[in-house]
Amino acid sequence: MSLLTFHTPDGPLLTMCFRHHECFTFVVCDFGEPDVRRMLDSWRKQRGLQIQMVLGNKLVWHLEPARDSEIEELDRFREEVKTNDELAFVRSLAFARENGLLEEYAAQEATQRPRRLPKEGLVIEVNMLYTERFVDATVAYLK
Incomplete structure (x- = not known):
């Protein structure tokens, strides 16, 4: 796992990235959100990151x-x-998606590894850890 910062006009977009070969999974969440901060504090206390993924079925x-x-x-x-x-x-999230910041990162990482992968062969997935406040802010942004 990598913890990444993408710079946007509204400030930093903090992101977690998991990579397995050509698959990049980004998890974007509002690290200023109190529920997310509690989760991070829990990870810190446990000295571990709890990960839940759906693989196939x-x-x-x-x-x-x-x-x-x-x-x-x-x-x-x-x-x-x-x-x-x-x-x-x-x-910030909209800016990153509209400008391909996550895809650009994945493409750069894929070409710097010993087993270089073409940009066209990458699988890039973006997930959001959302809370009720995030949903309300998204609705306000889209209005």
């Missing part, structure tokens, strides 16, 4: 032990987003 749970560098990264994420502005988060 199976639901897979996994507790990924967190390295010290990942715990430090979570702490930096926490410091980077000190305020909770749901609408700014939604605008």
